[in-house]
Amino acid sequence: MTAVFQILVGLLILCGSAFAAVAALGVLRLPDLYSRMHAASKAGAVGSSIMLIALMLATDQPSEVLRAIGAIIFFLLTAPISAHLLARAAYLVGYPMWKGSVLDEMPDTARKKHYGPDLQGAKVSQSATDLGAT
Amino acid sequence: MSVEDLASLFLELSLRLSLVLLGAAFLMTVLRIWKGPTLADRVLGLDVLTSIAIGFIAVVAIDTGFTLYVDIAIALGLVGFLATVAFARFILTQGEAEEHRGDALPLAGDLPGSDGPFEENEAR
Numbered sequence: 001m002t003a004v005f006q007i008l009v010g011l012l013i014l015c016g017s018a019f020a021a022v023a024a025l026g027v028l029r030l031p032d033l034y035s036r037m038h039a040a041s042k043a044g045a046v047g048s049s050i051m052l053i054a055l056m057l058a059t060d061q062p063s064e065v066l067r068a069i070g071a072i073i074f075f076l077l078t079a080p081i082s083a084h085l086l087a088r089a090a091y092l093v094g095y096p097m098w099k100g101s102v103l104d105e106m107p108d109t110a111r112k113k114h115y116g117p118d119l120q121g122a123k124v125s126q127s128a129t130d131l132g133a134t
Numbered sequence: 135m136s137v138e139d140l141a142s143l144f145l146e147l148s149l150r151l152s153l154v155l156l157g158a159a160f161l162m163t164v165l166r167i168w169k170g171p172t173l174a175d176r177v178l179g180l181d182v183l184t185s186i187a188i189g190f191i192a193v194v195a196i197d198t199g200f201t202l203y204v205d206i207a208i209a210l211g212l213v214g215f216l217a218t219v220a221f222a223r224f225i226l227t228q229g230e231a232e233e234h235r236g237d238a239l240p241l242a243g244d245l246p247g248s249d250g251p252f253e254e255n256e257a258r
Contacts, residue, residue, distance in 0.1 A: 003141035010141075010148035013193060017152035017159075020186050024159035027182050028166045033174050036166075040178055044185040051152075051192040055204070058196045064204060068192075071208045075188070078211065082181060082218035089222040090174045093229025 005057055012054035019047030032098035033090055041083030045075060149197050156193065159186050173228075177221040184214030 026039025049072050056068040097104060163186065167179035191207040194200070 003138050006141040006145040009196060010145040013152045013196065014148045016189055017155040017193070020189050021155040021159045021162075023182060024162040024166075024186065027179060028162040033172065033178065036175065037178055040182045044182050048185045048189040048192070051189040052207075055192040055195055055201075059201060061201070064195075064201050067204045067208065071188070071204065071211060074208065075185070075211050078215040079185070082215050082222070085219055085222040086174060086177060086181075086225070089226040089229070093225060095172060095174060 009054045009058045012050055012057065016047045016050030016054065019043050019050060023047060031100070033095050034087065034097060037083055037087055041079055045079035049075060149193065152193055153190075153197075156186060156190050160190075173221075174225055177218060177225070180221075181214060181218050184210055 020043070023039050023043035026043065027036050030036045030039055052068045052072050052075075056065050059065060059068075091106075160183070163179050163182045167176050167183070170176060187210055188207045191203045191210075195204055
């Protein structure tokens with residue numbers, strides 16, 4: 001490993017772990033579930049992806065490079081999906097926002113769509129299967 | 135001191151510093167999982183913990199050259215994703231159960247003869 005690669009790997013590792021630490025700090029300190037999710041799903045995915053890129057540069061075996069690429073692609077594909085599913089479930093069930101939030105775009109339309117027009121649970125099972133198909 | 139020595143010293147230093155940062159991230163996330171306050175917060179904390187563990191595996195693989203654990207990182211990402219999806223569906227169905235608690239069977243705490251609601255027994 002040449003000197004340039006060593007410095008590049010060191011910088012990437014520092015950058016990725018700083019992203020991960022900021023994500024964890026946001027998960028610890030932000031006021032409600034949705035803003036915590038904002039910190040976790042973006043900064044967390046970027047942090048571990050940057051560290052896997054550093055692993056790609058550091059190793060000299062092609063199989064490790066391919067594994068790291070596969071892990072990055074898989075992680076970047078699944079992180080938004082899981083964050084979306086969790087946020088959707090929490091919003092439909094009615095987890096409260098922080099009281100300092102300035103805007104709730106769908107104050108009752110989302111729950112009405114989920115539970116039926118009179119909030120009686122008419123479409124519950126259908127929406128649950130929709131979630132599973134996503 | 136030549137350029138090569140400086141570069142390897144910088145790599146060593148940044149490896150140590152990133153391990154410290156990742157350990158701090160682990161601790162902060164575990165504190166969030168411990169504090170709660172809701173189930174969705176804990177599920178989110180587990181998701182973050184998975185991604186931090188993947189980064190940790192990458193750093194350890196660079197540090198020691200022991201790249202066997204990269205496979206485990208891929209499997210960990212898969213399992214973490216499936217766990218988050220399953221927990222999201224669980225949160226959805228549990229919320230429905232809470233929404234329609236009135237027309238469902240009474241809980242143990244609601245029955246006559248029991249001493250108080252069920253939540254008091256679980257509260258520390």
